[in-house]
Amino acid sequence: AQKVTQAQTEISVVEKEDVTLDCVYETRDTTYYLFWYKQPPSGELVFLIRRNSFDEQNEISGRYSWNFQKSTSSFNFTITASQVVDSAVYFCALSEYPDYKLSFGAGTTVTVRA
Amino acid sequence: DSGVTQTPKHLITATGQRVTLRCSPRSGDLSVYWYQQSLDQGLQFLIQYYNGEERAKGNILERFSAQQFPDLHSELNLSSLELGDSALYFCASSVRPSGRDEQFFGPGTRLTVL
Numbered sequence: 058a059q060k061v062t063q064a065q066t067e068i069s070v071v072e073k074e075d076v077t078l079d080c081v082y083e084t085r086d087t088t089y090y091l092f093w094y095k096q097p098p099s100g101e102l103v104f105l106i107r108r109n110s111f112d113e114q115n116e117i118s119g120r121y122s123w124n125f126q127k128s129t130s131s132f133n134f135t136i137t138a139s140q141v142v143d144s145a146v147y148f149c150a151l152s153e154y155p156d157y158k159l160s161f162g163a164g165t166t167v168t169v170r171a
Numbered sequence: 172d173s174g175v176t177q178t179p180k181h182l183i184t185a186t187g188q189r190v191t192l193r194c195s196p197r198s199g200d201l202s203v204y205w206y207q208q209s210l211d212q213g214l215q216f217l218i219q220y221y222n223g224e225e226r227a228k229g230n231i232l233e234r235f236s237a238q239q240f241p242d243l244h245s246e247l248n249l250s251s252l253e254l255g256d257s258a259l260y261f262c263a264s265s266v267r268p269s270g271r272d273e274q275f276f277g278p279g280t281r282l283t284v285l
Contacts, residue, residue, distance in 0.1 A: 090270030101173070102261060102276035109270065148214065152270040156227030158204060159263075159274060161214040 060084065061151050063162035071170050076136045078165050080149030083130065086110075090152040091125065091132040092159065097145040105147075108132065139169045174198065175277035177262050183283045189250040192280045196243055196264030202226075203245040204265075204274060205237055209258040220245055221268050252284045 062081045070076050082091065093105040106118065108125050115124050120140075124133045136143050146166050150159040174197035184190055196203050205217040207230075216229035220239035231237075234252075239245045249256060259281050263274040 088270075092273065094276075100259065100281075101278050102263075103173075104273045104275060107270075107273050154270075156219055157268050157270045158216040158219055158227055158229060159206070159214075160216070163213050 060160040061162035065165045067166045069168045078134045080132045082151045086153045092150040094148045095145045144169045173275040177277035192247040194245045194262030200264035202265045202268045204263040206261040257284045
């Protein structure tokens with residue numbers, strides 16, 4: 058069964074628009090961790106943010122912010138005032154006990170047009 | 172630059188052959204993970220090592236094997252290669268096998284099986 062679902066396959070926006078990426082996860086654990094990674098056209102995977110299941114406080118880091126809601130098992134990610142360099146595939150991932158491997162969603166391709 | 176190195180960057184080989192992919196984790200990281208990224212399967216966890224010991228296995232084929240050496244570098248061996256093994260193979264490392272530690276990814280090795 059898919060543990061992480063990213064329903065949006067592709068999103069296209071014009072520069073300076075905000076972009077919100079949806080992520081829904083599935084776990085029976087009470088302790089787990091959620092991540093967002095970015096994969097630009099160059100191919101590497103870049104860590105963006107991590108959240109643990111005990112901390113539902115939503116935060117902002119620069120142009121990135123996230124909305125973690127345990128009640129709906131969602132961990133959404135927003136890029137504010139998007140830039141062309143934000144064009145990439147964004148992956149949501151879940152890490153659980155005991156091995157803490159990353160279970161990735163299918164990814165959302167974000168294209169920011171100038 | 173994540174600090175994780177992978178060699179080679181690209182590998183082209185023929186069906187039935189055997190290849191070895193190499194990964195050096197970030198300095199101080201004891202845990203190494205291998206992931207496969209293909210168009211049809213997405214990003215899939217293969218295997219995890221911690222301080223030289225295998226810790227978890229994912230969707231890794233019997234034709235594939237891995238090990239982590241005393242200097243903590245890791246190798247992924249792929250044998251009897253098939254066309255479907257063509258993919259981007261990532262290595263990631265973390266301090267511990269814990270969700271509290273983000274995994275940092277190497278640049279990947281792109282394997283093409285002809």
